Amino acid sequence: xxxxxxxxxxxxxxxxxxxxxxxxxxxxxxxxxxxxxxxxxxxxxxxxxxxxxxxxxxxxxxxxxxxxxxxxxxxxxxxxxxxxxxxxxxxxxxxxxxxxxxxxxxxxxxxxxxxxxxx
Numbered sequence: 001x002x003x004x005x006x007x008x009x010x011x012x013x014x015x016x017x018x019x020x021x022x023x024x025x026x027x028x029x030x031x032x033x034x035x036x037x038x039x040x041x042x043x044x045x046x047x048x049x050x051x052x053x054x055x056x057x058x059x060x061x062x063x064x065x066x067x068x069x070x071x072x073x074x075x076x077x078x079x080x081x082x083x084x085x086x087x088x089x090x091x092x093x094x095x096x097x098x099x100x101x102x103x104x105x106x107x108x109x110x111x112x113x114x115x116x117x118x119x
Contacts, residue, residue, distance in 0.1 A: 036099045039107065055110035056117070063118030 025033070042048045066079075094104055 032097045032099065035093060035097055039100050039103050041103060041106075052110065055107060056114040059111045059114030060118035063115045067119055 042051055066076075090104065090108065094101060
């Protein structure tokens with residue numbers, strides 16, 4: 001084969017090579033950074049507009065259906081249980097991760113606006 005090239009791999013000796021380990025963030029820091037990235041607002045304008053409209057319109061639609069449709073009591077109870085859990089989780093995130101306090105308040109405010117518009 002005429003187009004083959006030789007690949008030379010240099011293996012350092014045991015005595016002269018000691019790699020410096022890169023510091024890995026802890027699992028707690030990775031958890032916090034993951035939530036901060038997930039809740040951050042999008043960088044470009046069309047995605048920001050879509051995100052904002054979705055934060056308002058989806059709760060508006062759900063609260064409108066909640067008021068208008070005859071939903072059985074056990075389903076309403078289950079949904080209220082899920083909402084209580086989501087509220088507790090939101091309070092935990094608000095207290096545990098200081099980087100997301102402002103954006104979390106903005107998102108909760110948009111959701112509350114949607115719920116009020118739907119009722």
